Amino acid sequence: MGESARQLNRGFHVEIRRGAQKVAEEVAGRIIAALRVRPALTLGLPTGSTAMPVHAALVAAHREGRVSFARCDVFAVDEYLGLEASDARSYARFLRDHLVSHIDLPAAQFHVPDGLASDPSEEADRFAQSLAQRGGFDLLFLGLGANGHLAFNEPGSPRDARTRYVQLDESTLAANSRFFRNSNEQPTEAITIGLAEIMEARQVIVAATGESKARAVAAIRNSQPVSVCPAGILNGHPNACLIIDEAAGGS
Ligand code: GLP
Numbered sequence: 001m002g003e004s005a006r007q008l009n010r011g012f013h014v015e016i017r018r019g020a021q022k023v024a025e026e027v028a029g030r031i032i033a034a035l036r037v038r039p040a041l042t043l044g045l046p047t048g049s050t051a052m053p054v055h056a057a058l059v060a061a062h063r064e065g066r067v068s069f070a071r072c073d074v075f076a077v078d079e080y081l082g083l084e085a086s087d088a089r090s091y092a093r094f095l096r097d098h099l100v101s102h103i104d105l106p107a108a109q110f111h112v113p114d115g116l117a118s119d120p121s122e123e124a125d126r127f128a129q130s131l132a133q134r135g136g137f138d139l140l141f142l143g144l145g146a147n148g149h150l151a152f153n154e155p156g157s158p159r160d161a162r163t164r165y166v167q168l169d170e171s172t173l174a175a176n177s178r179f180f181r182n183s184n185e186q187p188t189e190a191i192t193i194g195l196a197e198i199m200e201a202r203q204v205i206v207a208a209t210g211e212s213k214a215r216a217v218a219a220i221r222n223s224q225p226v227s228v229c230p231a232g233i234l235n236g237h238p239n240a241c242l243i244i245d246e247a248a249g250g251s
Contacts, residue, residue, distance in 0.1 A: 012220065012234045013241045016249050020209040023245050024053035027141060027207050030241075031058060032067045034139045034203070039071040042131070044140035044193065046077050046151065047094040050207050051143055055098040062103045069105040073134050075127075076112040077142060077151040080187035081165065083115045089179050090115055113163075113191035120165035124191045128163035131193070137201035144208040144242075147171045148216040148229030152192035157230050161194035175212075195226075195233055204240040206231060213248040 017023045031054070035041050045051065061067045076091050085092035092112040100110050111130055117123030131137070142150050147169060153161065154169045168176075168188055180186040198204060208217055219229035220242065226233045234240040 012237065014221070014249075015241060015243050017243060017245055019245050020050070021053060023050075023207050023209050023243050024057055026243050027054045027205055028057035028061065030205055031139065031141060032061050035067050035069070035072060038138060039068065041072040041138045042075070042134040042136065043072050044075045044077050044137045044142070044201065045095065045099070046141060046143045047091045047098075048143045050209055051141070052098060054141065054207065055095075058099060059102040069103045069109075072105070073109045073111065074100070074105055075131055075137070075193075077140070078190050078192040079113040079115045081115050081117075081120055081189040081191065082187045085112065085115065087115075115187075115191070117191075120189070120191055124163045124165050127191065128193075128197070131163070131197065136197060137204075139203045139205070140198060140201035141205045141207070142198070144206055144213055144216050144231055145172060146175050146212050146216055148219050148224075148231045150195070150198055150206070150231050150233075152190045153195050153198070153230045155230060156227055157195055159199075159226060159233060160196050162196050163191065163193050165189065165191055195230060199233060199237060201237075202239065204234055204237055206234065206240070206242045207244070208242065208248040209245045211247045213244070214250045217242070217244055217248050218250060 017026055076095055079091045083090040087093060113127045114123050147155055152166050168190060173186060177186060216229060220232045223235055224232055
């Protein structure tokens, strides 16, 4: 099949697929399989260009009657501070437009931190509590930042950090500036799930596509310190998979 897989350290399994679309199909297939086994899944989902074709594949599968989200809970993994949920650049809106509006997920089972909360720390705690009430993540799908971030856990994030209010790195602001017309409209702070909640997830899937992710993928494979490459923390996870295309794999 020309596809390869290898085991890294304890738990981070790397799989290579031919191109971003195949990566997305693989991720969506695993999410659908998990929902079939456990319809009341607690599912964590990212936004971003890597996630977009995954969401599209989930919507297509739902339309074809191959998957239902009626009993699961979906948690966004991060949200900008300072944007309304209806703002086209908010992650709440992204998930709504690309996934939630097109599937059978009840509104009360869709959870996103409130980007306009007057007390972001309190809002982060509220979000963490509602995740904990549902037993944490059964399946957590994440994208990969070009600087190795997971959700908005930037380099230097503590391993024991839980959902919290964070400042974004200059490199992340630069990478995401494409979504904003000018820099004074771009939020510099966010609420993100923490590395602790990521490590507590029963299953983690990280997807990365394109050349811009090759350095972060190499840092994971070379076991760079977590303080430099947060995603490397998953080398110590018992059930984590990194699904990449050839470009992200450096070939
Ligand atoms: C963003 C988000 C992450 C996302 C990542 C990759 O900054 N905070 O949750 O997974 O970066 O995004 P993309 O797939 O667009 O490269």
